[in-house]
Amino acid sequence: MSAPDAPLCRSLDLPDPQATADLAARLGARLQPGDVLLLEGPIGAGKTHFARSLIQSLLTEPEDVPSPTFTLVQVYDTEKGEIWHADLYRLTGPDEAVELGLTEAFETAICLIEWPDRLGDLVPPGAAHLTFTATGEDSRALTLRLTDPRPDLLEFLRDI
Template sequence: MVAAMPDPAPLLLALASEEDTARLGAALACLLRPGDVLLLEGPIGAGKTHLARALIRAALGHEEEVPSPTFTLVQTYEAPGHEIWHADLYRLTHPDEVLELGLEAAFATAVCLVEWPDRLGDRAPPGALRLRLEAEGEGRRATLSGGRPGLLAELSEAWHG
């Protein structure tokens, strides 16, 4: 019997400014690949949409209008080599509503960014990368955990590199 590898310790990053939050989004854009799901957690105003916008723009390679999917629920983008799905589940009232959005299929084939992932219930992919943003002083703190093997180490190297 092979013992399961323990989950790596969460990666904690201080984001002193909005520019640091955008830099984190850009770093993630370089590392995420189809099948990666990023669950963006934190209270209203924590910077989830700001980070998602920066990630999407970096992945696309150019400035583009990236509206919040608060009312449309899902926005999709064609990045070189893959799709990006940006979902805001704040307005969902039951996890079964996720099926109607097509998110479960996208989890396997696209890079998916999901705001308010608690609305997924038990439908959150087990290998998802969780990123929690919280206020810390004048800036924010990002706590990242989970994700595919090696992703947190790659991100730490890219961030501190």
């Protein structure tokens, strides 16, 4: 058995955008307020597609889910509570993340954070790291790393 703070990793091949969307919906069904997903990878790796798919899977009424590249944060109301989708690419430091209200949202909302390196040491303990890599025109590789996951997220990691 791993120590509680040892990361648990799983690597997956996602052959097409639908496979990415399906995984996002399956993970979204397990999330609850206080869960933070750090979406890592270069531009075009699939972070925003994954986030959109997850958000759309939890909305009771379909709505447009734009990239928050220019707005920095988009907030959605769902039956599970608020979902915060943040794109921190344009931030210059962690203080700007605090100004956006992200540190409070980490405790009360489901948070999907693109470009989480901009958080510096504000990354909450227990955040899930999802690293995307383009492996072809439509295919992606995903490495999912959890540290101290809740039991249902651990079960999810084992089941995928």
